[in-house]
Amino acid sequence: MATVRLDNVRKVYPNGHVAVEEASFEVGDGELMVLVGPSGCGKTTLLRMIAGLETISAGTLSIGGRVVNEVAPKERDIAMVFQNYALYPHMNVAENLGFGLKLRGHPRAEIERRVREAACLLGLEARLDARPAALSGGQRQRVALGRALVRNPKVFLLDEPLSNLDAKLRLAMRVEIARLHRQLGATMVYVTHDQVEAMTLGQRIVVLDGGVIQQIDTPMALYERPANLFVACFLGSPAMNLLRGILQGDGSGLALATAHGRIALGEPPQAGSLGSWLGRELVLGLRPEDLQPADARRPARLEARLELPEPVGNEIFLNLRHGPLALVSRVPPQPLPEPGSMLALGFAPDRLHFFEADGGARIA
Incomplete structure (x- = not known):
């Protein structure tokens, strides 16, 4: 060879x-x-x-x-x-x-x-x-x-x-x-x-x-x-969820101010290198498996309306709507509320991805 x-x-x-x-x-x-x-x-x-x-x-x-x-x-x-x-x-x-x-x-x-x-x-x-x-x-x-x-x-x-x-x-x-x-x-x-x-x-x-x-x-x-x-x-099916907004910070950690509300991000590992992005627009990325119904490990950070659950056997895709923005969550089989219900969603700060709003390059 x-x-x-x-x-x-x-x-x-x-x-x-x-x-x-x-x-x-x-x-x-x-x-x-x-x-x-x-x-x-x-x-x-x-x-x-x-x-x-x-x-x-x-x-x-x-x-x-x-x-x-x-x-x-x-x-x-x-x-x-x-x-x-x-x-x-x-x-x-x-x-x-x-x-x-x-x-x-x-x-x-x-x-x-x-x-x-x-x-x-x-x-x-x-x-x-x-x-x-x-x-x-x-x-x-x-x-x-x-x-x-x-x-x-x-x-x-x-x-x-x-x-x-x-x-x-x-x-x-x-x-x-x-x-x-x-x-x-x-x-x-x-x-x-x-x-x-x-x-x-x-x-x-x-x-x-x-x-x-x-x-x-x-x-x-x-x-x-x-x-x-x-x-x-x-790469990834379903594709990564993307949210565009202004990065903010205070004593409780970072947050993303979007057109549809403020999303608390906690303290991501990249927080130190994101200091220069405070007050600037960026894109937040979150894989579907990392966006989950809120629980003790993942406190509620945003709300979205359940539009359509897609059971595929060993997992369920939740098609959600946050304002006009479509999101997808990948969850294990479990009882679900009726379509149209509001769900509180959470995520771990160390699962977040940050990208430049212009050009799309990865930050940190």
Whole structure:
């Protein structure tokens, strides 16, 4: 396997559109790195530049220490799995798995050995004689993965490989890909717009927006300490609650003066570094699981009207309204008041996130 390194990589199209701006990061040997962001953020363009399917306008791309800016895709020793399975309908599973090796002139015995190994790894041994039309969506995706596996490349590139599957199959294939990565110890770069896929699969995640890298870190570090409002809202389902107001302070601690009332914040750990923000507008962030009905541990800090409880089995999402502002609370199963009732809500001061009102950068 090999490392993949990008140094100030940029992609500008002939019409002047900047798809990727100054991207710099390294995918470690054997690491599974996920590129995540909304449609049009540049993640697939980045992947295609690594594959050699898009030219690089500026910067340096290296694989295994070798600069590959001008190297043809077939010479980069990478294997790519696309969103559509791209299987040959007239070939059976075994032929689809081995076709790339056949084109490269590998001996027949070696092709058969590698095909058997990949089929065994992916649970396709009983389907080697079947054609793609006879396979389920999950089996077709396994064949597409197997076609990359038999190559034994330095780097695997996966471009939204699960987006065509239903929810149950996506979950099963996420587990499958994670298992394959552990078994192979392979270097993988995985593109997705699904933040659940990103959080569950990635050892590290690159979050992109508008062609610009917003933050690179481990899944839980991104969740616990988002660098800006975009990352805070993009990662997490339901999304982080945001309240805009003027930061105030007195002997009893900090408070946020909003258009709908004053919210006491207590003494957050960041209080010392928030001194320069007193009297200034900022944005307060609070994850749904940290906004709870008030109790002895979480004294009441704001009131909101319950609009719709959403029981989903092991938890309940409370859709709330604080003035015109929509909030969401994630609570364990419990008896709830009727929709339309007012709820007193509390939170622990150490669970608060603070962001600049202009620009959205994290404070403290």
